[in-house]
Amino acid sequence: MNCDKIKNMLMTDHLDHELGDKKRELVDQHVSHCKSCQELVRALQDQRSAFSQITPHTPPVQVWQNIHDAITNKESCLKGWKGRLIDTIGSLLAPKPILALGSVFAMMLILMAVGTTHIAGRSQHAYEAEALTILASYSASLDQVDVPTDFGTDIEKFLL
Protein backbone atom coordinates (compact mmCIF):
# COMPACT_ATOMS: atom_id res chain seq x y z
CA MET A 1 0.00 0.00 0.00
CA ASN A 2 1.29 3.44 -0.85
CA CYS A 3 1.47 6.41 1.48
CA ASP A 4 -1.70 8.10 0.12
CA LYS A 5 -3.80 5.01 0.65
CA ILE A 6 -2.42 4.69 4.16
CA LYS A 7 -3.23 8.32 4.88
CA ASN A 8 -6.82 7.75 3.74
CA MET A 9 -7.13 4.97 6.26
CA LEU A 10 -5.44 6.99 8.98
CA MET A 11 -8.06 9.68 8.53
CA THR A 12 -11.00 7.27 8.61
CA ASP A 13 -11.11 3.57 9.44
CA HIS A 14 -7.83 3.44 11.33
CA LEU A 15 -8.66 6.42 13.54
CA ASP A 16 -12.21 5.19 14.11
CA HIS A 17 -11.28 1.56 14.88
CA GLU A 18 -13.15 0.22 11.88
CA LEU A 19 -10.19 -1.76 10.47
CA GLY A 20 -9.69 -5.49 10.82
CA ASP A 21 -6.59 -6.70 12.66
CA LYS A 22 -4.63 -7.57 9.51
CA LYS A 23 -5.14 -4.24 7.79
CA ARG A 24 -4.46 -2.36 10.98
CA GLU A 25 -1.17 -4.16 11.33
CA LEU A 26 -0.20 -3.27 7.76
CA VAL A 27 -1.02 0.39 8.36
CA ASP A 28 0.84 0.49 11.68
CA GLN A 29 3.85 -1.10 10.04
CA HIS A 30 3.97 1.64 7.39
CA VAL A 31 3.46 4.41 9.92
CA SER A 32 6.30 3.13 12.08
CA HIS A 33 8.82 4.14 9.38
CA CYS A 34 7.00 7.04 7.63
CA LYS A 35 7.57 10.49 9.09
CA SER A 36 4.74 12.24 7.24
CA CYS A 37 2.19 9.60 8.31
CA GLN A 38 3.39 9.90 11.90
CA GLU A 39 2.73 13.62 11.75
CA LEU A 40 -0.76 13.04 10.42
CA VAL A 41 -1.49 10.57 13.22
CA ARG A 42 -0.40 13.13 15.79
CA ALA A 43 -2.50 15.92 14.28
CA LEU A 44 -5.56 13.66 14.14
CA GLN A 45 -5.07 12.65 17.75
CA ASP A 46 -4.88 16.33 18.76
CA GLN A 47 -8.10 16.94 16.89
CA ARG A 48 -9.78 14.07 18.69
CA SER A 49 -8.63 15.13 22.13
CA ALA A 50 -9.99 18.63 21.47
CA PHE A 51 -13.44 17.12 20.91
CA SER A 52 -13.20 14.84 23.92
CA GLN A 53 -13.14 17.86 26.25
CA ILE A 54 -16.57 19.02 25.14
CA THR A 55 -19.49 18.56 27.53
CA PRO A 56 -23.15 18.62 26.45
CA HIS A 57 -25.37 21.64 27.16
CA THR A 58 -28.71 21.28 28.88
CA PRO A 59 -31.56 23.30 27.34
CA PRO A 60 -33.24 25.97 29.53
CA VAL A 61 -36.26 24.83 31.61
CA GLN A 62 -38.60 26.88 29.41
CA VAL A 63 -37.99 24.49 26.51
CA TRP A 64 -39.68 21.58 28.30
CA GLN A 65 -42.52 23.87 29.33
CA ASN A 66 -43.08 24.90 25.71
CA ILE A 67 -43.03 21.28 24.52
CA HIS A 68 -45.43 20.25 27.27
CA ASP A 69 -47.81 23.11 26.43
CA ALA A 70 -47.70 22.42 22.70
CA ILE A 71 -48.53 18.74 23.25
CA THR A 72 -51.28 19.19 25.82
CA ASN A 73 -52.96 22.01 23.86
CA LYS A 74 -53.06 19.90 20.72
CA GLU A 75 -54.46 16.94 22.63
CA SER A 76 -57.33 18.89 24.11
CA CYS A 77 -58.19 20.18 20.62
CA LEU A 78 -58.37 16.66 19.25
CA LYS A 79 -60.61 15.24 21.98
CA GLY A 80 -63.75 15.23 19.83
CA TRP A 81 -64.87 12.43 17.53
CA LYS A 82 -62.74 13.78 14.71
CA GLY A 83 -59.69 13.33 16.91
CA ARG A 84 -60.64 9.77 17.70
CA LEU A 85 -61.26 9.02 14.02
CA ILE A 86 -57.90 10.50 13.04
CA ASP A 87 -56.20 8.54 15.84
CA THR A 88 -57.81 5.28 14.72
CA ILE A 89 -56.91 5.87 11.10
CA GLY A 90 -53.48 7.03 12.24
CA SER A 91 -52.71 3.83 14.13
CA LEU A 92 -53.83 1.82 11.10
CA LEU A 93 -51.71 3.85 8.73
CA ALA A 94 -48.70 4.63 10.84
CA PRO A 95 -45.97 2.08 9.97
CA LYS A 96 -45.38 2.66 6.26
CA PRO A 97 -46.28 5.43 3.81
CA ILE A 98 -47.08 2.88 1.10
CA LEU A 99 -49.51 1.14 3.43
CA ALA A 100 -50.88 4.54 4.35
CA LEU A 101 -51.55 5.49 0.76
CA GLY A 102 -53.01 2.03 0.14
CA SER A 103 -55.39 2.30 3.06
CA VAL A 104 -56.43 5.83 2.15
CA PHE A 105 -57.21 4.58 -1.34
CA ALA A 106 -59.10 1.59 0.04
CA MET A 107 -61.11 3.81 2.38
CA MET A 108 -61.97 6.12 -0.49
CA LEU A 109 -63.13 3.15 -2.58
CA ILE A 110 -65.29 1.91 0.29
CA LEU A 111 -66.79 5.36 0.80
CA MET A 112 -67.48 5.69 -2.92
CA ALA A 113 -69.07 2.24 -3.00
CA VAL A 114 -71.27 3.13 -0.03
CA GLY A 115 -72.16 6.37 -1.73
CA THR A 116 -73.26 4.75 -5.00
CA THR A 117 -75.13 1.74 -3.59
CA HIS A 118 -77.11 3.74 -1.07
CA ILE A 119 -79.52 6.25 -2.43
CA ALA A 120 -77.96 8.49 0.12
CA GLY A 121 -79.59 11.47 1.71
CA ARG A 122 -77.98 14.86 2.21
CA SER A 123 -76.53 14.05 5.61
CA GLN A 124 -74.80 10.94 4.26
CA HIS A 125 -73.07 13.04 1.60
CA ALA A 126 -72.06 15.66 4.10
CA TYR A 127 -70.58 13.00 6.32
CA GLU A 128 -68.60 11.48 3.43
CA ALA A 129 -67.25 14.83 2.37
CA GLU A 130 -66.05 15.53 5.87
CA ALA A 131 -64.49 12.11 6.27
CA LEU A 132 -62.67 12.51 2.97
CA THR A 133 -61.33 15.90 4.00
CA ILE A 134 -60.00 14.45 7.24
CA LEU A 135 -58.43 11.53 5.39
CA ALA A 136 -56.84 13.84 2.88
CA SER A 137 -55.44 16.17 5.53
CA TYR A 138 -54.14 13.21 7.48
CA SER A 139 -52.38 11.65 4.52
CA ALA A 140 -50.85 15.05 3.79
CA SER A 141 -49.50 15.23 7.32
CA LEU A 142 -47.77 11.90 6.73
CA ASP A 143 -45.45 13.63 4.30
CA GLN A 144 -43.29 14.89 7.16
CA VAL A 145 -39.80 15.03 5.75
CA ASP A 146 -37.91 15.15 9.00
CA VAL A 147 -39.32 12.04 10.60
CA PRO A 148 -37.75 8.89 9.23
CA THR A 149 -40.21 6.10 8.39
CA ASP A 150 -37.87 3.42 7.10
CA PHE A 151 -37.04 1.93 10.48
CA GLY A 152 -36.01 -1.58 11.21
CA THR A 153 -32.80 -2.15 9.31
CA ASP A 154 -30.53 -4.90 10.57
CA ILE A 155 -28.13 -2.29 11.87
CA GLU A 156 -30.81 -0.74 13.98
CA LYS A 157 -31.86 -4.12 15.27
CA PHE A 158 -28.28 -4.72 16.26
CA LEU A 159 -28.13 -1.41 18.08
CA LEU A 160 -31.16 -1.93 20.25
Next chain:
Amino acid sequence: MVDIARETIERAARNDMAAFKEIYQAASPFVYSLALRIVPNSADAQEVTQDVFIKIYHHLSSFRFSSAFKTWIYRITVNTAINYHRKYAKEKQRRVNNEHVLDLASSSSSSDEKALQGDHEAQLNMLLGSLTLEHRACIVLREIEGLNYQQMASALSIPVNTVRSRLKRARQALLQAARKESPYELR
Protein backbone atom coordinates in the same frame (compact mmCIF):
# COMPACT_ATOMS: atom_id res chain seq x y z
CA MET B 1 -27.02 9.98 25.09
CA VAL B 2 -28.17 7.94 28.08
CA ASP B 3 -30.02 4.67 27.39
CA ILE B 4 -33.79 4.79 27.36
CA ALA B 5 -35.73 1.73 28.56
CA ARG B 6 -38.16 0.08 26.15
CA GLU B 7 -40.83 0.18 28.82
CA THR B 8 -40.44 3.97 29.08
CA ILE B 9 -40.88 4.36 25.32
CA GLU B 10 -44.00 2.19 25.40
CA ARG B 11 -45.52 4.21 28.22
CA ALA B 12 -44.72 7.48 26.45
CA ALA B 13 -46.32 6.12 23.27
CA ARG B 14 -49.51 5.68 25.32
CA ASN B 15 -49.38 9.42 26.09
CA ASP B 16 -47.85 9.03 29.56
CA MET B 17 -46.35 12.48 30.14
CA ALA B 18 -44.07 11.36 32.98
CA ALA B 19 -42.51 8.75 30.69
CA PHE B 20 -42.14 11.28 27.91
CA LYS B 21 -40.40 13.63 30.30
CA GLU B 22 -37.95 10.83 31.13
CA ILE B 23 -37.17 10.54 27.42
CA TYR B 24 -36.76 14.31 27.25
CA GLN B 25 -34.36 14.31 30.17
CA ALA B 26 -32.26 11.54 28.67
CA ALA B 27 -32.14 12.91 25.13
CA SER B 28 -32.48 16.69 25.35
CA PRO B 29 -28.82 17.47 26.16
CA PHE B 30 -27.81 15.65 22.98
CA VAL B 31 -30.55 17.20 20.87
CA TYR B 32 -29.85 20.70 22.15
CA SER B 33 -26.06 20.40 21.90
CA LEU B 34 -26.20 19.11 18.34
CA ALA B 35 -28.65 21.88 17.42
CA LEU B 36 -26.30 24.45 18.96
CA ARG B 37 -23.58 23.31 16.59
CA ILE B 38 -25.75 23.47 13.50
CA VAL B 39 -27.98 26.53 13.93
CA PRO B 40 -26.42 29.93 14.63
CA ASN B 41 -27.57 30.71 18.20
CA SER B 42 -29.15 29.34 21.36
CA ALA B 43 -32.63 30.73 20.62
CA ASP B 44 -32.68 28.80 17.33
CA ALA B 45 -31.28 25.71 19.04
CA GLN B 46 -34.10 25.90 21.59
CA GLU B 47 -36.66 26.11 18.82
CA VAL B 48 -35.11 23.10 17.07
CA THR B 49 -35.15 21.16 20.36
CA GLN B 50 -38.85 21.92 20.86
CA ASP B 51 -39.60 20.90 17.31
CA VAL B 52 -37.69 17.64 17.63
CA PHE B 53 -39.49 16.57 20.82
CA ILE B 54 -42.93 17.48 19.53
CA LYS B 55 -42.17 15.33 16.46
CA ILE B 56 -40.91 12.49 18.66
CA TYR B 57 -44.06 12.63 20.78
CA HIS B 58 -46.43 12.56 17.84
CA HIS B 59 -44.60 9.73 16.11
CA LEU B 60 -43.87 7.52 19.11
CA SER B 61 -46.80 5.24 18.30
CA SER B 62 -45.37 4.61 14.83
CA PHE B 63 -41.95 3.76 16.21
CA ARG B 64 -41.27 0.05 15.76
CA PHE B 65 -38.93 -1.58 18.21
CA SER B 66 -36.97 -3.33 15.51
CA SER B 67 -35.03 -0.09 15.17
CA ALA B 68 -32.84 1.63 17.73
CA PHE B 69 -34.63 4.44 19.48
CA LYS B 70 -31.46 6.48 19.86
CA THR B 71 -30.64 6.25 16.16
CA TRP B 72 -34.17 7.39 15.41
CA ILE B 73 -33.70 10.46 17.64
CA TYR B 74 -30.29 11.19 16.09
CA ARG B 75 -31.93 11.15 12.70
CA ILE B 76 -34.87 13.37 13.57
CA THR B 77 -32.48 15.84 15.23
CA VAL B 78 -30.01 16.04 12.34
CA ASN B 79 -32.81 16.43 9.78
CA THR B 80 -34.69 19.01 11.80
CA ALA B 81 -31.60 21.10 12.59
CA ILE B 82 -30.28 21.07 9.02
CA ASN B 83 -33.70 21.89 7.55
CA TYR B 84 -34.18 24.65 10.10
CA HIS B 85 -30.79 26.09 9.26
CA ARG B 86 -31.51 26.01 5.52
CA LYS B 87 -34.94 27.54 5.93
CA TYR B 88 -34.00 30.36 8.24
CA ALA B 89 -30.33 31.07 7.61
CA LYS B 90 -30.93 33.43 4.68
CA GLU B 91 -33.85 35.21 6.26
CA LYS B 92 -32.03 35.63 9.58
CA GLN B 93 -28.86 36.84 7.87
CA ARG B 94 -30.85 39.60 6.22
CA ARG B 95 -32.34 40.58 9.54
CA VAL B 96 -28.96 40.42 11.29
CA ASN B 97 -27.44 42.70 8.67
CA ASN B 98 -30.23 45.20 9.20
CA GLU B 99 -30.02 45.11 12.97
CA HIS B 100 -26.26 44.84 13.11
CA VAL B 101 -25.69 48.27 14.63
CA LEU B 102 -28.39 47.73 17.25
CA ASP B 103 -26.96 44.33 18.19
CA LEU B 104 -23.50 45.72 18.67
CA ALA B 105 -24.85 48.40 20.98
CA SER B 106 -26.82 46.04 23.22
CA SER B 107 -24.54 43.01 22.75
CA SER B 108 -26.67 40.80 24.97
CA SER B 109 -25.97 37.10 24.76
CA SER B 110 -27.61 34.28 26.66
CA SER B 111 -25.73 32.07 29.10
CA ASP B 112 -25.39 29.38 26.43
CA GLU B 113 -23.76 31.68 23.99
CA LYS B 114 -21.42 32.73 26.75
CA ALA B 115 -20.73 29.07 27.51
CA LEU B 116 -19.99 28.49 23.84
CA GLN B 117 -17.59 31.36 24.00
CA GLY B 118 -15.57 29.59 26.70
CA ASP B 119 -12.17 29.67 25.02
CA HIS B 120 -11.74 26.02 24.13
CA GLU B 121 -15.27 25.40 22.95
CA ALA B 122 -15.44 28.72 21.15
CA GLN B 123 -12.35 27.79 19.17
CA LEU B 124 -13.77 24.40 18.35
CA ASN B 125 -17.05 25.93 17.25
CA MET B 126 -15.23 28.31 15.00
CA LEU B 127 -13.47 25.36 13.41
CA LEU B 128 -16.77 23.48 13.06
CA GLY B 129 -18.26 26.58 11.50
CA SER B 130 -15.85 26.20 8.61
CA LEU B 131 -17.48 22.85 7.69
CA THR B 132 -20.60 22.23 5.62
CA LEU B 133 -23.71 21.28 7.62
CA GLU B 134 -23.43 17.63 6.54
CA HIS B 135 -19.77 17.43 7.51
CA ARG B 136 -20.48 19.13 10.81
CA ALA B 137 -23.25 16.65 11.66
CA CYS B 138 -20.92 13.78 10.76
CA ILE B 139 -18.09 14.98 12.96
CA VAL B 140 -20.35 15.66 15.94
CA LEU B 141 -21.97 12.21 15.75
CA ARG B 142 -18.57 10.56 15.56
CA GLU B 143 -16.39 12.66 17.87
CA ILE B 144 -18.89 13.81 20.47
CA GLU B 145 -21.55 11.08 20.41
CA GLY B 146 -19.12 8.28 19.60
CA LEU B 147 -21.26 6.54 16.95
CA ASN B 148 -19.59 3.93 14.75
CA TYR B 149 -19.86 3.96 10.94
CA GLN B 150 -22.94 1.71 10.77
CA GLN B 151 -24.77 3.77 13.36
CA MET B 152 -23.84 6.99 11.57
CA ALA B 153 -24.97 5.63 8.22
CA SER B 154 -28.30 4.76 9.73
CA ALA B 155 -28.65 8.06 11.63
CA LEU B 156 -27.85 10.11 8.54
CA SER B 157 -29.56 7.81 6.00
CA ILE B 158 -26.43 7.57 3.88
CA PRO B 159 -24.24 4.62 2.82
CA VAL B 160 -21.25 3.73 5.00
CA ASN B 161 -18.91 4.79 2.20
CA THR B 162 -20.42 8.27 2.23
CA VAL B 163 -19.88 8.40 6.00
CA ARG B 164 -16.25 7.55 5.34
CA SER B 165 -15.74 10.20 2.66
CA ARG B 166 -17.55 12.91 4.64
CA LEU B 167 -15.47 12.19 7.73
CA LYS B 168 -12.31 12.32 5.68
CA ARG B 169 -13.19 15.66 4.08
CA ALA B 170 -14.35 17.10 7.38
CA ARG B 171 -11.14 16.10 9.12
CA GLN B 172 -9.02 17.45 6.29
CA ALA B 173 -10.85 20.77 6.51
CA LEU B 174 -10.48 20.84 10.30
CA LEU B 175 -6.75 20.15 10.08
CA GLN B 176 -6.39 22.92 7.53
CA ALA B 177 -8.41 25.36 9.62
CA ALA B 178 -6.39 24.45 12.72
CA ARG B 179 -3.16 25.10 10.83
CA LYS B 180 -4.39 28.56 9.91
CA GLU B 181 -5.32 29.17 13.54
CA SER B 182 -1.93 28.21 14.95
CA PRO B 183 0.47 27.84 12.02
CA TYR B 184 3.50 27.18 14.19
CA GLU B 185 2.03 24.48 16.36
CA LEU B 186 0.97 22.17 13.55
CA ARG B 187 3.55 22.90 10.94
